[in-house]
Amino acid sequence: SANALLARELANRSQVTVITVSHYIAHLLRDGDCTVVLLGGQLQKGSESLVGPLTRRSLDWVYFSKAFIGIDGYTPQSGFTSRDMMRADIVHAVLAKGADNIVLSDASKFGQLAPNPLDPDGMIVRVITDAGIDSGLARALRERGLTLDLIG
Structure with missing residues (x-):
């Protein structure tokens, strides 16, 4: 996805925090210098995305x-x-x-x-x-x- 390409570009920027609902994106960034915040929720295995009420609630606790x-x-x-x-x-x-x-x-x-x-x-x-x-x-x-x- 285009967002995965963006994530790869951001990976080595230490001043960047990436907040995501995508396990795939978080995995891409695991060895990078940026800070990664992976929100909680129900995992949709096919898309590797987190969804549902817990994800919505997690969004209440972050700003971007x-x-x-x-x-x-x-x-x-x-x-x-x-x-x-x-x-x-x-x-x-x-x-x-x-x-x-x-x-x-x-x-x-x-x-x-x-x-x-x-x-x-x-x-x-x-x-x-x-x-x-x-x-x-x-x-x-x-x-x-x-x-x-x-x-x-």
């Missing part, structure tokens, strides 16, 4: 300045979406913390539709994706008022 959100889909009609209801619930809790909420995703997710909305309140402010995004979808993101950063 930036939140990088993975998505499974985006269309102008639906907005950002997720395949998994439990992970979408955790994203809603993260968005509600009031950080700079940033979608980090490869361009293949744009134009796809998944069943669970991720940002019904418009709390995402920025999207980072690759230059392969469809120009109409890029325009729709900008028209929505989002900052769009294209990489590559």
